Amino acid sequence: MAKRAFDQASQNQPTDEARDAYLEASRAGQSQPPETEAPAAPEVEGQETSEALQKQPTEAEDDQQKLQLEPEKDQTEQQQKLQEETDKEHPEAEGETAAPEEPETEPVDFSILKNGTVNKGGNVVNEDGKAVGRVTEGILKHLIGKKVDEKGNIWSTDGKIVGKAEPVSESERDELLKEPAPFESFPDAVVDKDGFVVSNGEQVGKVIQGDLAILRGKSVDPDGDILDKAGNVVGKAVRWEPEPEPEPEPEVPVDKSILAGKRVNKAGNVVDGSGVIFGRVVEGDVKRMVGRMCDKNGNILSESGDILGKAELVPEGEREGLKEGPFAELEGCTVAKDGTVVTPAGDIVGRVIKGDAKILFGRAVDEDGDILDKNGNVLGKAERWEPEAVERKKNPMSGRKVNREGNVVDEDGNIIGKLTSGDLQKCSGKEIDDDGDVVDYKGNVVGHCSLIEDIPKVEEESPEDKEKREQAEQDKKLAIQMSVCIEQCLDKIRPICKMITEKIDKAERTPEDERDEEALVREVKPLIEEGGRILSEAKGIIKGLDPDGRIAANAKHKSAAREATPEEHHLADVLKDLTGDVTQCIDNAKRKLEDMPHAKKELNPLWGLLNEPLFQILAAVGLLLAGVLNLVGRLLAGLGLGGLVDGLLGTLGISRVLEGLGLGSFTKSLKGGKKKGGGLLGGVLGG
Numbered sequence: 001m002a003k004r005a006f007d008q009a010s011q012n013q014p015t016d017e018a019r020d021a022y023l024e025a026s027r028a029g030q031s032q033p034p035e036t037e038a039p040a041a042p043e044v045e046g047q048e049t050s051e052a053l054q055k056q057p058t059e060a061e062d063d064q065q066k067l068q069l070e071p072e073k074d075q076t077e078q079q080q081k082l083q084e085e086t087d088k089e090h091p092e093a094e095g096e097t098a099a100p101e102e103p104e105t106e107p108v109d110f111s112i113l114k115n116g117t118v119n120k121g122g123n124v125v126n127e128d129g130k131a132v133g134r135v136t137e138g139i140l141k142h143l144i145g146k147k148v149d150e151k152g153n154i155w156s157t158d159g160k161i162v163g164k165a166e167p168v169s170e171s172e173r174d175e176l177l178k179e180p181a182p183f184e185s186f187p188d189a190v191v192d193k194d195g196f197v198v199s200n201g202e203q204v205g206k207v208i209q210g211d212l213a214i215l216r217g218k219s220v221d222p223d224g225d226i227l228d229k230a231g232n233v234v235g236k237a238v239r240w241e242p243e244p245e246p247e248p249e250p251e252v253p254v255d256k257s258i259l260a261g262k263r264v265n266k267a268g269n270v271v272d273g274s275g276v277i278f279g280r281v282v283e284g285d286v287k288r289m290v291g292r293m294c295d296k297n298g299n300i301l302s303e304s305g306d307i308l309g310k311a312e313l314v315p316e317g318e319r320e321g322l323k324e325g326p327f328a329e330l331e332g333c334t335v336a337k338d339g340t341v342v343t344p345a346g347d348i349v350g351r352v353i354k355g356d357a358k359i360l361f362g363r364a365v366d367e368d369g370d371i372l373d374k375n376g377n378v379l380g381k382a383e384r385w386e387p388e389a390v391e392r393k394k395n396p397m398s399g400r401k402v403n404r405e406g407n408v409v410d411e412d413g414n415i416i417g418k419l420t421s422g423d424l425q426k427c428s429g430k431e432i433d434d435d436g437d438v439v440d441y442k443g444n445v446v447g448h449c450s451l452i453e454d455i456p457k458v459e460e461e462s463p464e465d466k467e468k469r470e471q472a473e474q475d476k477k478l479a480i481q482m483s484v485c486i487e488q489c490l491d492k493i494r495p496i497c498k499m500i501t502e503k504i505d506k507a508e509r510t511p512e513d514e515r516d517e518e519a520l521v522r523e524v525k526p527l528i529e530e531g532g533r534i535l536s537e538a539k540g541i542i543k544g545l546d547p548d549g550r551i552a553a554n555a556k557h558k559s560a561a562r563e564a565t566p567e568e569h570h571l572a573d574v575l576k577d578l579t580g581d582v583t584q585c586i587d588n589a590k591r592k593l594e595d596m597p598h599a600k601k602e603l604n605p606l607w608g609l610l611n612e613p614l615f616q617i618l619a620a621v622g623l624l625l626a627g628v629l630n631l632v633g634r635l636l637a638g639l640g641l642g643g644l645v646d647g648l649l650g651t652l653g654i655s656r657v658l659e660g661l662g663l664g665s666f667t668k669s670l671k672g673g674k675k676k677g678g679g680l681l682g683g684v685l686g687g
Contacts, residue, residue: 112167114150118143124165131173138163181222182239189220189237197237210235256298259311264289264300270311277319284309325368326350326384333365341365341382348387355380397432397449404428408449418455422447472565479567482542482621486574489538489617493578496531497585500524507599508592517598524589524603532609535582539613542620575621582614 113133116124122140124133135143138154143163146154154163183189186199195212197205197220207215210226215235218226226235259279262270268286270279279298281289289300289308300309327333332344339357341350352360355371360380363371371380397408397417406424408417419427419438427438427447438447461469507520586607593600 108167110152110167111150113148113152113165116148116165118146118148118154118163118165120144123168124148131168133165133167136164136166182224183220183237184222186220187222191215191218191220191226191235191237196240203242204239205237206240207235207237254313256294256311256313257296259294259298259313260296262294264292264294264311266290269314270294277314279311279313282310282312325366327365327369327382328367330367335360335363335365335371335380335382337361340385340387349384350382351385353381353383395432395434395436396451397436398434399431401429401431402427402438402447402449408432415452417449417451419447420450420455476565476567478545479565479571481545483567483571483574485538485541486571486578486617489534490574490578490581492534493531494581496527496534497581500527500531500585501588503527504589504592507596512595515596517596520596520599521602524599525606528603528606528609531582532613535610535613535617539616539620542617571621575618579614579618582610586610 112126113124116126116132118135118140119125120140122135123131124135126132133148133152135154136152139162142156143154146156146162148154148165152165152167153161154165156162183197183205186197186204189197189199189204191207191212192198193212193216195207195215196203197207205220205224207226211234215226218228218235220226220237224237224239225233226237228234256279259270262272262278264281264286265271265275266286268281269277270281271277279294281300284300285308292300292302292308294300294311298311298313299307300311302308327341327350330343330349333341333349335352335357336342336348337357339352339360340348341352342348350365350369352371360371363373363379365371365382369382369384370378371382373379396410400408400410402408402419402424404424406419406427407415408419410416417432417436422438423446426440430438430440430446432438432449436449436451437445438449440446503520503523507515507517590600590604590607593603
């Protein structure tokens with residue numbers, strides 16, 4: 001209680017030592033008579049002093065605080081009360097203190113406060129910033145920055161006393177001037193595992209003395225001492241903070257004035273008129289800047305002065321640019337057997353000047369001419385070289401023209417060459433170049449002439465070979481003509497066969513009591529007649545290809561064992577389609593008419609209109625082209641139609657049909673074939 005009263009009387013007393021000293025003085029009966037007070041400045045609502053000044057609430061003011069320092073006479077009264085309380089608490093000290101006489105106290109020297117200034121902490125500081133006193137009266141907010149005289153009076157700027165101050169003791173002054181402890185701002189500082197002192201996760205110091213294994217996790221006091229539980233110092237720490245990263249030194253601006261007036265080339269380099277490189281493009285699209293000029297700041301400008309990009313200087317050692325080797329533009333060069341260097345196209349571009357050509361054969365040559373092994377070791381050296389061009393002899397026909405006969409003649413009229421390719425009408429009168437090509441007035445090659453001695457002699461063809469060639473050409477032409485005829489017939493007969501099949505299928509699906517067979521006959525009969533007409537027309541065309549029977553007579557003597565030509569294969573294929581479509585249509589119709597007696601009676605006799613011309617076509621083809629029917633037979637057998645064709649031929653009567661087609665001489669052989677092979681398909685068709 002005495003201590004609190006003392007704090008109210010003594011404003012901003014920072015240490016307990018000062019309070020204890022003051023209490024001792026009070027116990028000894030020392031007191032300081034109050035001095036004349038200057039009128040205190042009026043209190044202002046809502047103001048606060050420093051933490052040392054006590055707040056005095058009043059009933060007249062709502063929730064406002066005032067700071068009014070007590071005058072020195074009140075301080076004396078409080079000191080007397082404090083002395084009485086102390087005497088009550090320590091009665092044994094009363095006798096001791098009463099015996100000796102009280103020494104006289106020296107008056108307080110206020111001259112130290114002269115020209116002092118009040119700061120925000122309520123202290124009076126001299127010109128050096130050292131605290132020499134404290135405010136005892138007045139509102140601190142109004143006293144900040146005010147001057148103090150040698151009597152402790154605090155004066156306002158208009159010459160009025162607005163407060164009082166008193167000097168502080170030497171011990172208090174030393175305490176105020178004392179340097180703060182290194183860790184007093186970090187009450188929770190502890191030692192981490194790495195020997196650093198951390199507070200709130202921040203490194204604020206490091207251990208300089210002690211065993212880290214023991215010190216880890218221990219607290220650090222404000223002075224940096226690390227204590228154990230018994231209070232013994234077991235380590236020492238000092239303030240430490242990570243060194244801040246050094247600020248980058250400001251870049252010295254580069255003098256780019258040498259680029260002024262230089263232009264950008266296609267490689268992105270800034271060059272002068274001689275091609276010497278002074279800079280390179282570092283910003284912007286090079287394609288847009290080709291030919292543009294730089295200014296002294298390295299900016300690449302357009303014609304209108306807009307900045308297109310930026311360039312930087314290149315070191316002087318790079319101003320010559322990249323030096324290219326002798327083979328820089330030739331990729332894939334290798335060493336040939338004769339020691340020459342050739343491109344992938346076979347052109348000779350260099351030769352070996354160092355190393356054994358046999359060992360270097362096939363190895364690659366780099367752009368500098370070095371010949372390396374797989375490990376990069378230099379095995380040889382090559383240089384650029386080209387063999388001397390061999391002078392070509394002038395073509396005797398060069399500059400001459402092709403005559404109307406397609407010949408090339410000299411000055412004497414002797415034939416020295418002939419037109420061997422090209423249209424004679426286009427080449428006639430045109431000039432011949434050194435290569436023997438005939439060129440028109442636009443320089444286009446329209447033909448070629450060869451010297452007489454360069455034209456190979458054509459061997460005379462023997463009569464047998466000539467006959468074979470002519471026969472082959474005739475057969476090829478005949479097969480093409482018959483293929484066209486059969487294809488046209490097939491395109492016409494297929495829709496007919498389809499309609500016949502559809503109408504009979506529809507009648508079959510109709511219930512018997514609702515089926516109209518007479519109507520079916522009326523619909524199908526015209527279709528059969530139309531199909532017979534189409535087949536007869538095709539038969540007539542094929543027979544018309546050999547009106548006098550000469551081709552058929554020659555075909556009897558031809559070997560059927562020779563390999564069929566592509567044209568004959570195509571003919572056999574279309575014959576197979578025609579035969580298969582017609583025979584399948586007839587067979588399906590006959591089978592489905594078994595349950596229709598009237599339709600069967602009326603339509604079955606008409607199927608011969610389709611059968612007879614079809615097999616007359618087959619016989620005619622067999623007469624003109626031996627071997628085609630063998631192909632047709634194999635194709636039909638592959639489709640399983642051999643039995644159908646054989647049955648239809650038997651119905652027609654093989655002998656009568658073949659005799660009607662002029663094949664009576666083959667009747668016996670065909671009959672024998674029927675016995676062996678089962679009908680015409682086994683004999684005539686080669687089945």
